[in-house]
Amino acid sequence: MKKIAIVRYNLSKIGGAEKVAINMANELSQYYDVKLLSILLDEDEFINYDIEPKVTLVNFHKGNLRIRTATLKLTGKLRDYIKREKIEVIFSISPLTNAMVRLATLGLNVKIVFCDHHSLEFRDFKSREVQRFVGAKFFDKVVTLTEEDRIKYSNKYNIPIDRVNFVYNWVDEVKSSDIEYDKLAKKIVTVGRFHSQKGYDYLAEVAIKVLSKHPEWQWDIYGSGDKIIENALNRKLVEGGVLSQVNFKGNVKGTENIYPNHSIYVMTSRYEGLPLVLLEAQQYNLPIVSFRCPTGPNEIVEDGVNGYLIDCYDTDKMSERLLELMKDSNLRSSFAKHAKDNMDKFDKNKIIQQWIDLIEEMTGGNNFET
Secondary structure (H helix, E strand, C coil), X not given: CCEEEEEEEECCCCCHHHHHHHHHHHHHCCCCEEEXXXXXXXXXXXXXXXXXXXXXXXXXXXXXXXXXXXXXXXXXXXXXXHHHHCCCEEEEECHHHHHHHHHHCCCCCCEEEEECCCCCCCCCCHHHHHHHHHHHHHCCEEEECCHHHHHHHHHHHCCCHHHEEECCCCCCCCCCCCCCCCXXXXXXXXXXXXXXXXXXXXXXHHHHHHHCCCCCCEEEEECCECHHHHHHHHHHHHHCCCHHHXXXXXXXXXXXXXXXXXXXXXXXXXXXXXXXXXXXXXXXXCCEEEECCCCCHHHHCCECCCEEEECCCCHHHHHHHHHHHHHCHHHHHHHHHCCCCCHHHHCHHHHHHHHHHHHHHHHCCCCCCC
């Protein structure tokens, strides 16, 4: 059985990239010997997502570290592991691990793939651009989440388009595929870590505009993260007089414990890759109101059919559209009926087959079907 490794910097973090890495490892473990490598884990070694028994989880460090001072040591550990286990294909999930993976594989007969979980618009730190350059120029393949970013990568880094693939994220099937939408529910929901990317400053503006007009409505927020951003959101909601209508739920495991009993999903992100939360919301038949941010919402939401896409970052228009849905339960029901219209292209089996095809192509194997 071929050996592959999926590398993430810290699997203790709670976010889309961690979920994607673990989902990918779990599914591919049916066909390959999969090693899930976390460069480090938090002190408590907490991981928010379930890992299948077939997957071998390895971490090289526990607790915080300064990446610059520890890079050589951990790269050495990673290299030793790759050599000892005779890994054939390595997937670096997002840029943070690119330099380490490239250094660890120098001179080894192993294929390396850089999977960028975010849009190219995502530039939260300067080294991300350096790491992306390493992935684009010195890896065997780059995988993006959308065709739009595939083309951008090829153009920006002047690499052949056939060295860049795009593969959508998938969402696990909900146990009950026939979920009934509750058009009488008066709850909005947002899921996302507290980070500037997620646009919680915009969310505060929208929440104040709509909740102040509808005191019977509530807005639930699931996630954790930057306390400065969370406190700023809290302060704005207090100033706007709607804090009592907003519920900070923290991190909750399982989509079945998040999306039911809500009536609208709202996303105010500045940029995304391919937001899993929108796909998850659609599984629960929720109408979506989202900024038309780069990238992803355009590929998931059909404007005026199963949700509204709002030009970036027009909080007045978002508030207007959200109020339309809040006032009209029949409109919400109509959107809910079409929530899953575009789900076929995010079919789990199709996407897993794309990953298998890529692995077999890179290892000179014979393609097989799931």
